Amino acid sequence: MAGLTPVRLAPRRPARVRPAPWRPLVLLCAGLYFLVPLAASVIFTVDVPGEGITFDAYGRILGTDGFLTSLLLSLELAAATIAVVLLLMVPAMVALRLGAPRLRPVVEVVCSLPLVVPPIAFVAGLGTVLKWGPEHLSRTPLFQTFVAIQNPDFPVVLVLAYVVMALPFVHRALDAGLRAMDVRTLVEAARSCGAGRPQALVRAVLPNLRGALLNSAFLTLALVLGEFTVAQLLGFRPFAVWIVNVSGSQAQLSVAVSVLSLLVTWAMLLALASFGGRTRTASASGG
């Protein structure tokens, strides 16, 4: 045994001392690749050819036509989407933990389905459904519903689409949150202390789910703020669509808005990552 220890240690020491030149090199290259476009974007917005350094592009943002309306629309859509997706998912996920375990694979498959259908294919189908309104239903009361959900001031149809697109991420976040606690025991304990079922849910389960709820809400917010495909193809004009529209005439301004929206989104997600701690958000990109 005494003879074994040095044998095990001997090869380990050179491994630790051995300089690994590839490691700093890899990190340096990665750092350059990921930081240069960001730095260049900032330079692009402040260094206007012929004018020198100017922060004009950032100053103009607020006054630009459509900025506030599109941003507000995106924020309203995000709020509605978060509310709907949490109202649908939280009771379902908690109920699956308490009882009805046979439904769990069903819900898992249902929530993963949107991953298999790319957003562009989804919006192609959605557009077809929306066309049924004028084509087949113009004389039924359903037609009014079709018109109402496409109201450009607040397109409910986008909320429906975004809830579907957020399902996989919210499912994963809530599942991770629920996995970390014993819902059944918690509810039974609360019930033994005299709490009703709704009270047990609100006062005992939800506070323990705070991290997962925040996680879901932030992911959904990021998704809705950055969403372009569905909104553009259905003809609405939230934030991302507005940036692209404005880019044709004012390149500096659109990059400036991109930089800002990026910083805000990142600050949110970074705060979430440090706040939420263990649950890492490896979701598919909305690119």
Add this chain to the structure above:
Amino acid sequence: MTAVVTEADPGLVAAASVKRRPRTGGWLAVLPLLAFVTIAFGLPALAMLNGAFTVKDPATGATSYTTANMTASVQGAYLTALLGSVELSAVSALLAAVLGLPLAQAVVTSRFPALREAVLTASGVLANFGGVPLAFAFVATLGNAGVLTRQFGLTDKGWDLYSFWGLAIVYLYFLIPLMVLTITPALDGLRVQWREAARNNGATGLQYWLHVALPVLAPSLLGGLVLLFGSAFAAYATAAAMVGSSIPLVTLQIADAISGNVLVGQENVALALSLDMVLIAGLVMAVYLPLRRRSARWLA
């Protein structure tokens, strides 16, 4: 007899009723979710399926079922777009996997926990970063009037961001972080003992990687690869904001057809193309899920 037992033991009754009651409640709580998905997701999916297999006679307005749309969607310009998407996704996924692996390994074997935390957090953020802002960041950097393009006169040297390779470089920006996130748990699962055992048996570092590490990592690597492929394949906003429709990609073709930028009556071909995409994405998932399960066997 049973009645006597239940009467004698109220705790048992309570336990039984507590166990039974949530089951009905469970159904009720899941029902709104299922109903919502049926309407908001099922209807569009059905409409896509139905539209992909129907044509409308422009003269009579009558619809009939046919496979003509599906056939058209794998011919001519549509086939080019489909192949272009597959090629771009495959190339950028492969590059991201090859570049992401050493980055993840550098982070995993790093002696600084702070570096590891920072890179993983940044990866989580960057993997979710796609779409319009990403496109504009690269336009500002490497586009026609981009900072680097002007600085180094890249246009004269044949650089063009609005090309296949330009788009691949942009896609790497969210694919590499995604790869780092996917492969890090697998790299963490490589036991130090395996490396020591290999070294004690006289294996070089290269031999260790070829005969021990890579075979163990293979399912995770392949799983990550198909995940990246799917992610790149579905991407639309980045390409649309950057290149318009100058590069043949299936997402851009579908968007063109939906917005009526092509021949009238081609909407259903767009639906057929969408169905093609769903089939390919479904194939990707069918490959990914078993691989993920398999990789868990070694690295649990």
